[in-house]
Amino acid sequence: MIGMHFTSPKESDPVGDVTHVRLWDAGVTWKDIHTAPGSFNWARMDTLMDTYKGKHITYVIAATPQWAASDPNAPHAAPWLGAGSNSLPGDLDASWKPFVANLSQRYAGRINAYEIWNEPQLADFMYPYDTKNQNKLAQMTKDASRIIKGNDPKALIGCASVLPRDSSGGMKRAKKYLSALKKKDSKNWCGIDFVACHIYPEPGKGAKRWKALLQEVRDTMKEMDCPTKKVWITETMYGLLGDPVPSEKSVDLVKKTYEYAGGRFVHWYAFARPDLNKGFLMDNGSPTWEAIKQHG
Numbered sequence: 001m002i003g004m005h006f007t008s009p010k011e012s013d014p015v016g017d018v019t020h021v022r023l024w025d026a027g028v029t030w031k032d033i034h035t036a037p038g039s040f041n042w043a044r045m046d047t048l049m050d051t052y053k054g055k056h057i058t059y060v061i062a063a064t065p066q067w068a069a070s071d072p073n074a075p076h077a078a079p080w081l082g083a084g085s086n087s088l089p090g091d092l093d094a095s096w097k098p099f100v101a102n103l104s105q106r107y108a109g110r111i112n113a114y115e116i117w118n119e120p121q122l123a124d125f126m127y128p129y130d131t132k133n134q135n136k137l138a139q140m141t142k143d144a145s146r147i148i149k150g151n152d153p154k155a156l157i158g159c160a161s162v163l164p165r166d167s168s169g170g171m172k173r174a175k176k177y178l179s180a181l182k183k184k185d186s187k188n189w190c191g192i193d194f195v196a197c198h199i200y201p202e203p204g205k206g207a208k209r210w211k212a213l214l215q216e217v218r219d220t221m222k223e224m225d226c227p228t229k230k231v232w233i234t235e236t237m238y239g240l241l242g243d244p245v246p247s248e249k250s251v252d253l254v255k256k257t258y259e260y261a262g263g264r265f266v267h268w269y270a271f272a273r274p275d276l277n278k279g280f281l282m283d284n285g286s287p288t289w290e291a292i293k294q295h296g
Contacts, residue, residue: 001056002296003267004282005235009048013271014284017293020056022234022267023048024118029063031085034099036067042106049110058113058158058234058267061100061144062125064088068095076123086127088136096140100147108152115196115234116141117160120177121168129173134180138190141181145191158196159189161234164213165200171220178224187227194230195221198269203242206249207256210236214260232265237280244279247287253280254291268292 003020006013015021028045035041049057066072068091069084077086089095104111117137120126126133137160145157159181162174181189197217201209217231238253239245245253257266270276272283282289 001265002292003056003234003265005267005270007270007273009051010272012284014289015051015055018055019296020058020265020267021052022058022060022115023052024060024062025080028059029081029085030061030099031063031065031081033103034065034068034095036065037094038098040099040102045107049107053110056112057110058115058232059103059107059111060115060118060234061103062116062118062160065095071127074127076127078124081124086123086125088126088133088140092140092143097143097147100144101151104148104151104155109154111152111155113156113158113194113232114144114148115158115161116144116192119163119168119198120160121163121173129176131176131180134177135184137177138180138184141192142184142190149191156193157191158194158232158234159192161196161198162217163198164216165202167202171216175220175224178220178226182224189227192228194228194232194265195226196232196234198235199233200236200240201238203239206238207253207260210238210253210257211260214264230264232267233261234265234267235269236266237269237277239277239280241276245277246279250280250288251291254288255295258295266296 001020002018004018005022007025033040063081063085066084068089069087070090071087072084074087118125148155164171184190199210199213280288
């Protein structure tokens with residue numbers, strides 16, 4: 001499989017070469033669409049769904065609209081998402097459930113999988129990371145799974161993406177959220193079909209570190225008796241915001257990543273983003289992108 005994020009979609013994107021697309025920060029977050037209670041702007045989402053027609057699409061339900069946030073001015077929100085986006089919703093019946101219902105009805109059979117929230121371990125996306133919010137996110141997952149499966153029985157549900165890297169608290173911090181899923185629903189963990197994780201080896205670290213981080217996720221799942229063995233790597237890259245990765249090294253990293261993934265879903269982050277890493281650049285004609293096409 002060739003999974004990709006197109007964060008700034010354009011006509012020159014090699015959509016024909018990819019098999020899987022993860023929709024997250026492409027102007028189609030929850031806050032972008034659910035503009036007010038009962039009001040939805042589906043225009044951009046419809047356009048992208050047409051652009052990626054025939055691809056396996058994973059959509060991330062995250063980024064609370066400010067009007068729905070428990071704390072509309074919560075600190076630490078990601079600047080590109082705006083105020084309130086990292087605060088979980090207050091009234092789930094008035095905001096979360098209607099959005100999930102409308103979304104899954106509109107795109108039934110077209111969105112193949114849903115990831116319930118993005119990187120809750122980071123204050124940018126969920127604040128605070130405390131027991132109350134962990135339990136609420138578990139309830140949101142349970143509600144979303146029930147609603148989505150009711151509208152689209154074939155759709156898959158993934159937990160919020162966990163971060164095994166040390167700088168994000170690693171799996172020790174991630175376990176607090178996973179434990180909330182298990183506590184809420186010990187048998188099905190609130191209806192998840194796969195565990196989503198983001199693997200970003202520290203700058204300068206290579207594929208062996210990537211493999212070790214993936215193993216930490218798998219070990220935690222086994223330790224906690226997770227009801228699914230499916231692991232999806234819904235974001236990954238090397239040298240994120242660090243020193244450039246030499247192009248000849250990036251080719252080898254791609255090859256080994258697919259070997260270590262062992263057939264698991266791998267979504268690369270992100271296409272044509274030199275601001276994230278000029279060396280490990282996934283863009284038309286780049287050695288990294290050619291390697292992804294070869295080995296994916």
